[in-house]
Amino acid sequence: MKSAKRILIVDDEDANREILSSFLGNQGYQLELAGDGFEALAKLKLGIDLIYLDLMMPGMDGFEVARRVREDPDSCDIPIIMVTSMASKENRLRSVEAGVNDFISKPIDMIELQVRTKSLLKMKEAQDALKKHKSELEEQVQERTSALRQSLEAMASAQRKTQSAYLDTIRRLALAAEFKDEDTSSHIQRISGYCVLLAETLHLPPGEVETLRHASPMHDVGKIGIPDRILLKPDKLTAPEWEIMMQHAAIGARILGGSSSELLRTGEIIALSHHEKWDGSGYPKGLKREEIPLEGRICAVADVFDALTSRRPYKEAFSNEEALEILKEGSGRHFESRLVDLFVKNFDEVLAIQKKYREG
Known part of the structure; x- marks a missing residue:
């Protein structure tokens, strides 16, 4: 009482x-x-x-x-x-x-x-309730960020030994977030593949393509800081819950920020910007058009397509054709038109990546 x-x-x-x-x-x-x-x-x-x-x-x-x-x-x-x-x-x-x-x-x-x-x-x-919740959330983020930073320091030590060990640690970092909301390693492999495909069709330098290959799987690392009751909720989120969920972009940038590694700096950019929209209606900063980093624009197309074609506790998967139509409808509003056009033009290669990293 x-x-x-x-x-x-x-x-x-x-x-x-x-x-x-x-x-x-x-x-x-x-x-x-x-x-x-x-x-x-x-x-x-x-x-x-x-x-x-x-x-x-x-x-x-x-x-x-x-x-x-x-x-x-x-x-x-x-x-x-x-x-x-x-x-x-x-x-x-x-x-x-x-x-x-x-x-x-x-x-x-x-x-x-x-x-x-x-x-x-x-x-x-x-x-009072909001203040209490904010305090609990900040404490939770601080604890998880501290633990994650310790993991990143260990990764830096491993990097001095072999490049392959470093990249393997990066992959496991991305998986830590994906496992929280029931995604799998196949999901981040597909995201990486779609991003590389778009980067190559844009004729980006090979070094930038490789950085994007390994940085794009970290796009949702900030979900580590989101409470499970929201991240795993099988129903539609309430407005206050959605406000908390949207914080994962900034949390991910905080987790990856401050590193001297080009790979982690690119991961920070992607984590912070992959939910921005071409027309400025995205989050967390409401950036529009070229204000959005290219890496974030590329990952936005890849992430949305994979989310649409993947089954979730709260929805069934769209067919590839339905998902492609949704991308087209979002061209020039949600996504940069140039990237959607390239995705459509190279859709056979998209399907090959999807088949290669199919769930299960």
């Missing part, structure tokens, strides 16, 4: 405190009373959910109390309702600048008091 919300009433007039406390107490709220600003600030440590604050008080007025509440990291999110009989435009403006959320004029309308109290307490509850 949830504990009652705690409201702090700050007013230098005993009668005013009594009116508010009598009404709010009957509503089931826990109440703390303060006769001046100094006493009010001292009571913030009690875990206050909402403050009713009188404007005109001796010693420290409501403006100053509000400013001090907002300056304290431990209390800055507490909603404040200013209670005053002097609700002039100037006072309202100064109150907003001090961090006040709402106003109630004296004499107090109890129905208005009840509505505003419930509204701001719901806002505070939502803020």
